[in-house]
Structure formats: structure tokens, C-alpha cells
Amino acid sequence: MRTHLARLVAVVVAVLAVLAAAPGSAASAASAALTQPTASTATTARAADDWNPPAELAQPLNEVWNHVQSTYPDLYGFRNYGWDQVMANKGSINYCVRWDSDAPVSAALRDRVHAALRTQFAKWTAAMVEGGKGHNAWPYTSVPVNVVGWAVKDRSTLQWTDNSVDIYAGNLDDGGAPQCAPDCGRFFHQDGNYSRCPGGAARHYDQSLWLTKGFQGGAGGDWGQRVGQEYFTGALGQENIHIYLHEVGHTFGLDDFYDWTPTGQCCFLMKAGSATRITEFDTWMLRDFWRHLKSRYGL
DSSP: OOOOHHHHHHHHHHIIIIIIOOOOOOSOOSSOOOOOOOHHHHHHHHHSOOOOOOHHHHHHHHHHHHHHHHHOTTTTTOOOSHHHHHHHTTSOEEEEEEEESOSOEEHHHHHHHHHHHHHHHHHHHHTTEETTEEGGGOOOSOOOEEEEEEEESSGGGEEOOOOSSEEEESOBOTTSOBOOOGGGBTTTOTTOOOTTSTTOGGGOBSEEEEEETTOOSEEEETTEEEEEHHHHHHTTTOSOOHHHHHHHHHHTTOOOOSSOOOTTOOOOTTSTTSOSSOOHHHHHHHHHHHHHHGGGGTO
């Protein structure tokens, strides 16, 4: 299920009204982000756009981008893609885990969820690295993921006593699903003002991993990703948690392909059900989206 641009806004409103709003560990991945590019390097990047997809992908990529531009009128005005979040944080992402389930969570399971979240999210950001450096002026070789909070209906569901993450118990959205504090959520504070967040800006969350008991399929957008609690925990240790990966693609603006397929392409992650990993075509669609948006960051 895709949510971005004009449709993203509409679907998020629908999620808020129907499914309950999606509003965002403690340790980050080991790799450090690159420093921000200087003005001179940004000028060079603008002057020489590094766009070099394989020749056989040029036409289908052009078809995809033309479709995106014609379908989503707020393409360039929307300012809460995953790109915007990473750049606002200078190279990292903060998550809230919404445990929409009564299944108990041990410290060991918590840590496995954190590890899987970091590993899976990193597959998309790794696609932006080529030859040991960021592709087409992408300024980071890695994007650490920090889980800053867990939201549950009942504190007793979480079977640990340490304070490695903030815990939000009994903070429910309009649909009765647990959520981390809206005062800490980027979805609600896209201006970056987290002055009412108990932990301040450092404890804000950009996205939520919303794990719902009995949920089938997935949903994704600027607010994060929603998948089944049983599905995600059952997939821990797998190479690719593909429904989650598909939904992260939407967070970065990539489209669904339910009713058409680009020329010469049959099987790729964003065409749901046709692939279970990020393919070369998915990688180049991601890079193409960045190519068209990077100027908003002066690159």
C-alpha cells in the first residue's frame, strides 16, 4: 500500500481516521555518517549530475518518473519524505516501535527487533552508496537507525526494567492503538519544533514501526511502516523482511505498480508480490527520486 505526495496525504488522513494515526535504539549502527558537503562540492554536484543507469534501464526509469510527475501534483512541494527526515537529522533516523499487540516482549526480543529494523532499513540507504561513496552527491555512506521509544497499551507487556528506550504506556490514538507521544513525532512537528517532547529533539521520532497483531499486508508513508506483529517477529533473522522493505520504499516516495509495469521489467520489490528483495531496478528508481529532489538540499 503506497502513500506519498497528494495520495500520501490522503491515505495518511484515511489511516488517521480508519486505522488509527501513525504518528517515532538507544544504540546506533556502528558506521558514522559522512560530513555534510561544502558549498563548493554542492556546486560541483549541481554542475555535473552523476546519472549513469544501465542502458537497458533508461527507458523504464524515464517511464516511472514521468508517471510520478503526472500522477502526484505535490511531488516537489511535499517535504516529509524519508529523504527530508535523514537530511534534517544530518544522517540518521529515529524510530518509535508501536507494539499494537498483547504478546509479551522480553529484552531479548526487543533487541532482536531493533537489530532487524537497523539491518533492513540499511538495505535501502546502502542502495545510495556506490563505489564506497554516496551516489550522485548523496552525502552519507550509512544512516544509523535509533529506536528511541516503545508504545504499548499496558506496561506489563514489556518484560524489561532498563531505561534504554522511552516507554509510552496507555498513550492511545483515536483508534485505540498505542503511540509514542505526538509531541515527539515528526509527522506532527515537521517544523522540527520538539520543545514539548519530554526528551527534547534528541528523543524525537521520525517514523514508527507499527506492529499490529493480526494485521495482513502492509502500509507505508512518511509516518513509517505498518505490518503484522506476527509477520515481523516471525521474520526476524531472515535476509529480507520484504513487506517491511516494500513499505520503506513508500517512505522514500517510491510508487506502487498495481496496474502497470515499466517496459522490460517484470519482477522488482515495489511491484508487490513479484520480488522479495531490493532489485537493481528498485535501486535505480530510488536513485532517480533522489536525483530529482536533491536540489532542495542545495546539492
